[in-house]
Amino acid sequence: MTDLTATAYHGHAHATPVGTVRLDYEGRFLRRKVLSLTDGRALLVDLPKTTSLDHGGVLVTSEGEIAIEAAPEPLLEITAPDLTRIAWHVGNRHTPCQIESGRLLIQPDHVIADMLARLGATAREVLEPFTPEGGAYGHGRTHSHDHGHSAHNHAH
Template identity: 45%
Template sequence: MIQVSKLLAQGAGLAPVLLKRAASVTLDWDTRQKSRFQVTDSQGRELGVFLPRGTVVRGGDVLVAEDGSLVRVVAAPQALLRITACTAHGSPFDLVRAAYHLGNRHVQIELKPDHLKIEPDHVLADMLRAMHLIVNAVEESFEPEAGAYAAGGHGHAHAHDHGHEHSHGHSHDHAHDHGHKPAAKKTIAIQAAATPHVHGPGCGHDH
């Protein structure tokens, strides 16, 4: 097994020709948010990745192996919910409200100018539709926003190398809840439902 302990964010400083020749690994978000994992690259080599605690690997980053070889990281497509504003019944500000409510529940969110992406959760999907937003299931790469206090670009406890098969374990009850009905929070918090049947007609009304 080849050890990897160095990461170049987005291949900084490397010539394009070197990146083109490099091996690659395709990793989902659950793996990329860990600082220690094992993976097989496109050349069939077994890699043992040991990065500093709290490091998050993003699509486009480059791993540097102990033998000096380079390994490009590709963010794997995975099941996600894409959230967009309903032009018929809402406004782009609805996305801001959605981001606030999701963030208040410690949900990891990828922020885009015209949409949000989160991991599948039927409870949150229903909540978002009730806010007049469009929620669709997609298969895309996931690059959630890093927390403001993140070490190495990730602020949630997921930087700890837990072995959960789902990466949205946000049921931890932090003090940010300010005492407002903790039992209700547990009910609405992310549950283990990764259902693909989340498409809804129109803008999510009458569900």
């Protein structure tokens, strides 16, 4: 049995949240799923379509809003003397990337890390929340070209 049901999502809070859910990057892409709030209550998420939930966004329930927090997860911190050039190579591979002043954060990928090392970058493992840039038109996810379990159509 669930304590709450969320049927809508907003990109920012409108009121003081009545609960919080912490999810990693993959966990923030869903349509229907039971989640555990930080206080132990169960939340059924039942959205009309699969949605990318952003850190700072909220799920809407009849009891109020549930805050979404990005949970720490294993990432690669990328630094380099010419970070702009490295960012271009990461983006050229459609790899989700969090861009900050002086560093990039990506999900662990030994092939990308090896390529970036050959280009003069340094990669180190970190455990941090992951909030990569959205899609080119200001919403949605950047999808990799991995056609495994999350294949997508290139006719956007």
